[in-house]
Amino acid sequence: MATIQFQDIRKSFGDTEVLKGVGLNIADGEFLSLVGPSGCGKSTLLRILAGLESQTSGSVRIGGIPVDGLHAADRDLAMVFQSYALYPHLTVAENIAVPLTMRRLSPAQRLPVIGRAFPGSAAMRAEISTIVRDAADMLDIGHLLERKPGQLSGGQRQRVAVGRALVRDPAAFLLDEPLSNLDAKMRVHMRTEIAQLNRSLGATFVYVTHDQAEAMTMSDRIAVMMGGELLQVGTPDALYDFPNDIRVAQFIGSPA
Numbered sequence: 001m002a003t004i005q006f007q008d009i010r011k012s013f014g015d016t017e018v019l020k021g022v023g024l025n026i027a028d029g030e031f032l033s034l035v036g037p038s039g040c041g042k043s044t045l046l047r048i049l050a051g052l053e054s055q056t057s058g059s060v061r062i063g064g065i066p067v068d069g070l071h072a073a074d075r076d077l078a079m080v081f082q083s084y085a086l087y088p089h090l091t092v093a094e095n096i097a098v099p100l101t102m103r104r105l106s107p108a109q110r111l112p113v114i115g116r117a118f119p120g121s122a123a124m125r126a127e128i129s130t131i132v133r134d135a136a137d138m139l140d141i142g143h144l145l146e147r148k149p150g151q152l153s154g155g156q157r158q159r160v161a162v163g164r165a166l167v168r169d170p171a172a173f174l175l176d177e178p179l180s181n182l183d184a185k186m187r188v189h190m191r192t193e194i195a196q197l198n199r200s201l202g203a204t205f206v207y208v209t210h211d212q213a214e215a216m217t218m219s220d221r222i223a224v225m226m227g228g229e230l231l232q233v234g235t236p237d238a239l240y241d242f243p244n245d246i247r248v249a250q251f252i253g254s255p256a
């Protein structure tokens with residue numbers, strides 16, 4: 001059963017339709033990349049899936065269940081942004097712990113958390129810090145837990161952002177151009193790591209990039225988008241060998 005199903009998704013901002021009826025099924029555990037030139041609607045589609053934006057029409061199902069109208073926090077997903085969006089005043093450990101802490105507190109208790117990331121009982125803190133350490137070790141940032149984001153390299157910051165998604169243990173990870181702020185060498189290195197994470201966790205990955213070489217090396221399947229429409233969905237080999245549209249051929253064949 002497909003874990004994520006988009007059905008005829010349309011989205012307009014004012015008079016401009018930026019998604020023109022997108023239909024796509026993403027299988028459980030699949031690594032699917034959404035590629036296409038800047039402005040074609042990739043982020044909007046991902047944000048609709050995440051519940052950060054609502055579609056004008058059409059429906060989204062996760063695990064067969066319609067999630068339209070369901071708040072982002074109530075979808076079994078974690079999103080990683082291009083900008084990382086770390087809390088600058090919190091340590092690495094505290095940044096990674098934020099979703100765990102939030103989940104265990106009542107709304108009234110949450111407010112002070114952003115200034116002081118490990119409230120709650122000693123037992124709760126111990127439980128959280130074990131999960132944080134496991135995630136950090138998995139991402140090779142176990143030695144950086146007491147640092148602040150300002151003291152990290154771009155690659156290390158990106159790992160912290162992935163760590164913060166990891167501890168939520170979601171059914172699906174949504175990544176929006178997560179490597180585009182990294183230098184070329186780190187980008188290639190992180191590609192491999194993210195693809196490995198998909199295999200070891202068994203979670204579904206929806207990966208947005210405008211870099212077709214990146215998508216080619218990481219994905220089970222690639223969905224090529226242009227001007228708010230899906231042109232073709234297929235394995236990297238299938239897209240390479242049998243592009244069904246001249247725009248797909250041009251995009252796949254052009255340098256990033």
Ligand code: ADP
Nearest residue numbers: 013014018036037038039040041042043044045
């Ligand atoms: P991509 O991620 O592929 O670069 P986006 O999904 O960010 O594309 O944007 C698709 C189109 O929608 C662009 O033309 C963009 O300017 C427009 N757009 C995105 N978000 C908004 C918004 N909040 N308000 C108005 N227009 C938007």
Ligand code: MG
Nearest residue numbers: 042043044176
């Ligand atoms: Mg985008």
